[in-house]
Amino acid sequence: MCISEIPYKCPVAPLEFVFLAEAYFTKKGIREKVKITYVTPMSGAFTKPVATKMLSALLEEKNISIIPEFYLESVDNDNKKILSYDGQEVPFDILTIVPVNMGNEMVKRSGLGDDMNYAKTDKYTLQSKDFENIFVIGDAANLPTSKAGSVAHFAAEILTENFLSAIEGRPMKAKFDGHANCYIETGYGKGALIDFNYDTEPLPGTFPLLGSDLLVCLKILR
Numbered sequence: 001m002c003i004s005e006i007p008y009k010c011p012v013a014p015l016e017f018v019f020l021a022e023a024y025f026t027k028k029g030i031r032e033k034v035k036i037t038y039v040t041p042m043s044g045a046f047t048k049p050v051a052t053k054m055l056s057a058l059l060e061e062k063n064i065s066i067i068p069e070f071y072l073e074s075v076d077n078d079n080k081k082i083l084s085y086d087g088q089e090v091p092f093d094i095l096t097i098v099p100v101n102m103g104n105e106m107v108k109r110s111g112l113g114d115d116m117n118y119a120k121t122d123k124y125t126l127q128s129k130d131f132e133n134i135f136v137i138g139d140a141a142n143l144p145t146s147k148a149g150s151v152a153h154f155a156a157e158i159l160t161e162n163f164l165s166a167i168e169g170r171p172m173k174a175k176f177d178g179h180a181n182c183y184i185e186t187g188y189g190k191g192a193l194i195d196f197n198y199d200t201e202p203l204p205g206t207f208p209l210l211g212s213d214l215l216v217c218l219k220i221l222r
């Protein structure tokens with residue numbers, strides 16, 4: 001498995017791929033005949049220390065090798081190897097690549113985009129930086145958080161509130177915190193959860209007691 005460049009959709013999806021492949025080969029009884037390698041441009045299994053430690057340990061436990069800081073330059077399909085810009089080579093029999101992720105050409109043509117064709121977006125209000133009558137949600141936004149469905153889910157509430165304020169001429173008070181969470185399938189019917197936002201690094205479980213969680217807890221305690 002090789003991640004060609006960041007950002008890409010769903011930061012844990014390639015990890016899930018190798019975890020599920022590992023479980024599949026084990027189930028088939030051929031695990032010891034297959035070497036699984038996770039090749040990434042990041043400095044480790046994930047972006048920040050706590051989740052990297054947890055996910056690296058899981059890769060190690062499952063005997064999946066990791067090659068960090070690998071910036072894919074080319075695929076030599078004749079000789080079955082991938083090459084990095086700094087001259088590293090990794091051989092393969094079967095290669096799965098996460099391709100370069102970019103925004104749509106249409107975003108570029110519209111004048112909304114940055115140099116990756118993602119729409120330039122205020123990370124708190126979710127308003128376009130260039131057009132005050134446009135708000136942005138989902139992977140198309142150039143927010144400094146994950147390209148994940150969960151981000152769009154959490155952003156939707158903020159966007160709705162600010163959008164209504166904008167069209168009614170009121171100040172935009174809702175502030176998006178970059179909240180993302182990722183459920184990670186780790187094989188054998190098991191999974192893990194990491195939770196993070198702009199300020200809190202990805203941590204296992206659910207990090208802050210969010211308003212709704214707190215309400216639920218209080219209801220249960222009563």
Ligand SMILES: Cc1cc2nc3c(=O)[nH]c(=O)nc-3n(C[C@H](O)[C@H](O)[C@H](O)COP(=O)(O)OP(=O)(O)OC[C@H]3O[C@@H](n4cnc5c(N)ncnc54)[C@H](O)[C@@H]3O)c2cc1C
Pocket residue numbers: 009010013104106137138139140147148149150151152181182183
């Ligand atoms: C393998 C994988 C696993 C994932 N797992 C998770 C997960 O477990 N949890 C999670 O939260 N997220 C996950 N994600 C990420 C999640 O799928 C995306 O973040 C989410 O789909 C983004 O939604 P979106 O509506 O912004 O964009 P998209 O889902 O990409 O939708 C964009 C739509 O616009 C259409 N479109 C594009 N150009 C045009 C055009 N010019 N005109 C008209 N239509 C156009 C496209 O066809 C597409 O239907 C995963 C992603 C992948 C690839």
